[in-house]
Amino acid sequence: MELDRTDAVGAIRAAVERCSNWGRWGADDVLGTANLIDDAKRREGAALVRHGRTFSLSQRFESEGPQKGWRRRTNPVHTMLDTGLDAERGQGFPHGLGGADDVVFMPLQASTQWDGLGHIFDHGRAWNGRRAGDVVTSEGDQLTGIETVAAHLAGRGVLLDVGRAVGVDGELPDGFAITAAHLRATIAAQGESAQVGRGDIVLVRTGRLTRARRDLADGRGWGDYAGGAAPGLSFTTADWLHGTEIAGIATDTWGFEVRPNEFDEAFQPLHQVAIPHIGLFIGEMWDLDALAADCAADGVYDFWLTAAPLPITGAVGAPVNPLAVK
Amino acid sequence: MELDRTDAVGAIRAAVERCSNWGRWGADDVLGTANLIDDAKRREGAALVRHGRTFSLSQRFESEGPQKGWRRRTNPVHTMLDTGLDAERGQGFPHGLGGADDVVFMPLQASTQWDGLGHIFDHGRAWNGRRAGDVVTSEGDQLTGIETVAAHLAGRGVLLDVGRAVGVDGELPDGFAITAAHLRATIAAQGESAQVGRGDIVLVRTGRLTRARRDLADGRGWGDYAGGAAPGLSFTTADWLHGTEIAGIATDTWGFEVRPNEFDEAFQPLHQVAIPHIGLFIGEMWDLDALAADCAADGVYDFWLTAAPLPITGAVGAPVNPLAVK
Amino acid sequence: MELDRTDAVGAIRAAVERCSNWGRWGADDVLGTANLIDDAKRREGAALVRHGRTFSLSQRFESEGPQKGWRRRTNPVHTMLDTGLDAERGQGFPHGLGGADDVVFMPLQASTQWDGLGHIFDHGRAWNGRRAGDVVTSEGDQLTGIETVAAHLAGRGVLLDVGRAVGVDGELPDGFAITAAHLRATIAAQGESAQVGRGDIVLVRTGRLTRARRDLADGRGWGDYAGGAAPGLSFTTADWLHGTEIAGIATDTWGFEVRPNEFDEAFQPLHQVAIPHIGLFIGEMWDLDALAADCAADGVYDFWLTAAPLPITGAVGAPVNPLAVK
């Protein structure tokens, strides 16, 4: 598929015509592709626990994170209400009790997160065709707040380690657009356990986080991990995202899509199709490295995945500590 | 076991002598009873998925929550950085893209949460005998921050619905102290699937949240759900908590322990034994009602439980959306 | 002036017709009645410093404040980033240096504050006739943010101690509507120094805060200081507020206006005239007690007043520590 770099609007419109799920689960639907995970899928996922090894796929939430304040997206600020030092000094509790307590201020997209269905709009329309302003006001997402999927996002996970399958030394370069062909090649290279089907949650490793970590270790800081150039999904994968009927997809990058984006003066055009039209759950900034190493070692690429977002009422996205169990 | 209401200090000291796990997993241990969950336990847990039904055990994180500001523990405040209304008006993005984004300020114990091992101290000592002030400073928990168990807290969960087994109409009254005898009676009443063993995560339902919800529905508000009188674990269960070798335990109450506490002028004395000495992970404000109804219906009380805390670096506790799958 | 309790809309419309300042300072104006304070007024104000005594008119900003979470208006939460305890333990600074540092999370209307011109709208219209949504978006007030008056709100202040002049034991009862007649009677009772003119900032003491403090001292807490019944300005004072050409007015109450409001099912109708139409700066929750005692003692009711709001860019209101100097 050839993209006309000058016509993002046209390309988006065409993709929407091919891929829209509006109305598919009724006019009142608030779950989008989370509808595609059923009990059978979760049984299938649980059956994949063969060893009991767990992998937290979350980056840490901390002030030393990659955010640089774009659109007020800062790193989390964690402060203490009480500490062990206060306890040693005496806090007024009886019988020698001491306590520590804490608080956090954080943008919900600061670190590992799910985008909710109210996160992105297309020409003022939210998921299922609703007016953006009828859904998300200053009081939050009135309909598709992340709490609606608090119990849904768990089932079979599949890792597509495109970095290893297609890249060099396990990493794709910045600006590399992952196409459906790359995804299919990765599946083919990884074998039977990497087949992707209806209701699966797909994790795409690009190696971008591996690279950021190397930069950090070398004293160069996070660089442009948050918002800068990165490998990621090509706009052309909209049809694959729709056709496979996956329930969710996450990457180890800030922005899911390839960056710079594939159109002139564009910004995250695949989001504009995937979230409001496909109703797809997109995860960003997931840490897939330890899981990927394990999958490369044993050749098994599917696993139980729990990725239950923190149910902040009305949130248009939410931090999550996804857990993969093999 | 008879408690001398006037001698909390003595009772705590005696319980510590019987129940301490200091040194059990080495001088450097930072995991406490999370050590008791092994791969076999997780395989056992995953094998309990028979239907694929999921239950989010998290209350919502919202400004309408039960907190009243005690020691600066407020309810979460969720605000928007961008909304659908802004998107309709135009946000300066290209090709019709619009977006909503958000931020939260919340005490980490505001709603459903795990207490970390750095949350409570006994006479200035933290888990494994360390000085409280060496562990938790204003920069957070330097050793046992909740991120250390980001991948651990998943395995076999067992619901002990003490409210249904011992209470009236499914609820225990405020001030009801749940003893080991009550726990054993509940297990006996619930049958084989409710057996509790090494490495399990036990969920104790008292019915207190059910009652709070009824108050809310009747327009009386949360009342004293946060910090007021409540049923809960008796101080005398310290030996049961230690002897069963469970990995974690959570309740549907604010404070885990019975309140008012069982000693004169006491404050959460069981915490003082359980966290710094047993190294036990305690969950509070979990929502067990839907799960409990399902267990009562099918008579099966164990399930696959993932309860991976949000890994806020250095946190002495953390919000969590625990997921039970049956 | 007789109010028809059933017709808030009509009363507001009529008041707007009599009192509107739209266009008075040009179509581009962002200052409203702050235009009325000129250099001469500030010279007049400074000349009132006869003794050099200062009075901070600010309540404290703290978690023990009166807010109860209405519309997410909580009390400020102040937390430490570093403490003296950390300094004693060692913070890694050289040559024996230690430091403490801190952070605050607070609604801008949590305590003593100025309402900005973007705080209140009338039928979707902001100050000077602009569309509300053109002025205040999720990025804040684009035109009349409080920073625009960072240097303006200083001049001659006049205390009208209506509580002392009209009330019993210095306090007006809750629900007492202060009319223009009461204001005039207070001025007459207080004498020459209480004359109110163009560009003045008027401080109206009702005694409501005095009462709240007595409640606090008696262990009854703040009660309904924030949002509950209170004495305050009658809706009928709109013409006085407009005709006197004052630059600002502040009270010792949460809501400036009498509460309950004077119409059935109304909410702060005087705000709806005063802010978007008169362009008036309204201060709330000011602490006038110490100043009032001094004025009562020496019979002098005017003074040098600086009330420079914290210039948070785009804020629709801002905390302030007003300083009166006599």
Add this chain to the structure above:
Amino acid sequence: MELDRTDAVGAIRAAVERCSNWGRWGADDVLGTANLIDDAKRREGAALVRHGRTFSLSQRFESEGPQKGWRRRTNPVHTMLDTGLDAERGQGFPHGLGGADDVVFMPLQASTQWDGLGHIFDHGRAWNGRRAGDVVTSEGDQLTGIETVAAHLAGRGVLLDVGRAVGVDGELPDGFAITAAHLRATIAAQGESAQVGRGDIVLVRTGRLTRARRDLADGRGWGDYAGGAAPGLSFTTADWLHGTEIAGIATDTWGFEVRPNEFDEAFQPLHQVAIPHIGLFIGEMWDLDALAADCAADGVYDFWLTAAPLPITGAVGAPVNPLAVK
């Protein structure tokens, strides 16, 4: 005075011996040099209002500020609870009322601020000889919280425009250490109105903010304004700060002192003398440019200054919008 770059500890100790004010205002003192502002000084200050021109000396509090997250000092994050867009859509208020409301999260040293007396310690000692940990705990500054000077910091201000008097094109280069000789030369150059005496608040302009603004205008961002190299007070001015008996001093820089500091591996050594030993109020990040231009134009360098900090209970520093009136 020659500094031995290798002996910060010795130099600090010697300066402390010469300059300590411990005990000067009694063992219970919590005001430090704020004691030096008396009613006569405020009368003197008010008499300086000759024209009525006001100057806000505050930078804006905003997410686009200079902070880079050092020790969790981020820029303020201002978010909306309600907006004009919500008002246009309908917020449920009666009679056409609409409202906007907002909230801020900010480190108290994020922008223009006063350091409180609990901000800096010397070898574990706070102002007046108290133990640091007895003064500032996780609950804030128990004794010298900024609220104690809520009504004090107003009086005669004097601008010393060292940038203009000593620098090139009105600016001192980064790393320039302002000595007492430079201060005296500036006073001499500025003339009679620049005499500094007991109880004055001195504002030292270096031109560093002017330079940062030029960088901003040229698209280079704030650079290292926060924490990087800058002109500032030499450590050797400790005696001048003490001997002049000034009540406070503020600069247009992040750190008040020259940076890099004048000792090897040092960090803010002058703070270590000035705050805990002299008890001096230090202001940072003040915006002196407009005031300085006015003073240069009319040759008058003293004025009325109100610099009343926001009285956040227990704060070790506080944001302020200082107002100079000439």
